[in-house]
Amino acid sequence: MNLPRNDPARTGTLRRPAVFLDRDGTLTEPRHYPSRPEDLVLQAGVGPPLRALQQAGFALVVVTNQSGLARGLFDEAAVPPMHRRLRELLAPHRVRLDGIYLCPHHPGGVVPRLSVVCSCRKPAPGMLHQAAGDLDRDLSSSWMVGDSAGDIEAGHRAGTRTALVAPQPLPGVAPTLYRATTAEALTAIAAREIPPA
Template identity: 65%
Template sequence: MVTGRAAVFLDRDGTLTRPRHYPSRPEHLALADHVGPWLRVLQAQGVALVVVTNQSGLARGYFGATDLDAMHQGLRGQLAAWRVRLDGIYACPHHVDGSVAHLAVRCGCRKPAPGILLRAAGELRLDPARSWMVGDAASDVAAGHRAGCRTALVGPPAPGDTESAVRPDLRTEATWEALRHIAERLGDAGHTRW
């Protein structure tokens, strides 16, 4: 029996948005090429769209929670231009090497741990078994697998990533290609199974 909606969980930096090292202002985030139309297709199919992002810049003191909120407000505005609405944005602020004491902790939400995906699934009533995690790093794929999702790895391999170790269900050069594949798969399979 289906317990919740299907979702596409999206890593932010380098997946939903163009790569940038520790973005800290809204103008630092720019949507990846061609993602808007495919996100709109998925949204029309009833798929939840959820950003799940590690943001160790908070723990490292590079920016604050207000800055992160402003970036995400700007991101929502860019997506609104494509008539796309995110169902949620979940950010892990932790890193054990951080300089902000209360955030410099080992946690269960920082990818590759699945906590951030499982929290989103619980709060938004999503079914991980019907969902996909799309990201540009091994940690995204590992988190998706641990949460019970199918996974897509996009873009060139990140330094230190070994594809043989992460084994994504789908490998594409660009995020829009992964979104197209997922949308087509959903269209073929309907809402009851993948």
């Protein structure tokens, strides 16, 4: 399930980069199986670096595992209002998302059609591949930003650079960069990617 948007920044054969963002615990504050719009609270300080990356030509794409659907904790009708809420939270920062991609699957779920092994659930790279194809983005110059080993593994499998957001490094996880907060990670990416004025 995904809600991609057309990307106005496509230019000929030049494939531009993206920043892929995990949602829960990365772009928004961690919640246990959030299912209502009011459950989504933007992480502090993410607006300015997201806007800078967007202005530099990066697509901003959310890629999120939502196993609560397969587990029967909420249904698909709950998803669009949450996506609208996410866009509303970013709008005051003049940030727009180019796509929101979610995986509703989990092999241990209770909803039969969603209780499958799939190619989209991170650490599989399916959502990143789909978004890159839909938005004509170059994975090798893109970033995956997330708070779990699965996020970083998905980025590695897709061929992106990776940024881990966590209170401390995770054993056995080797991201391109590590920061304690999402705002710090995005600021570090912007410093690497955007030439000085």
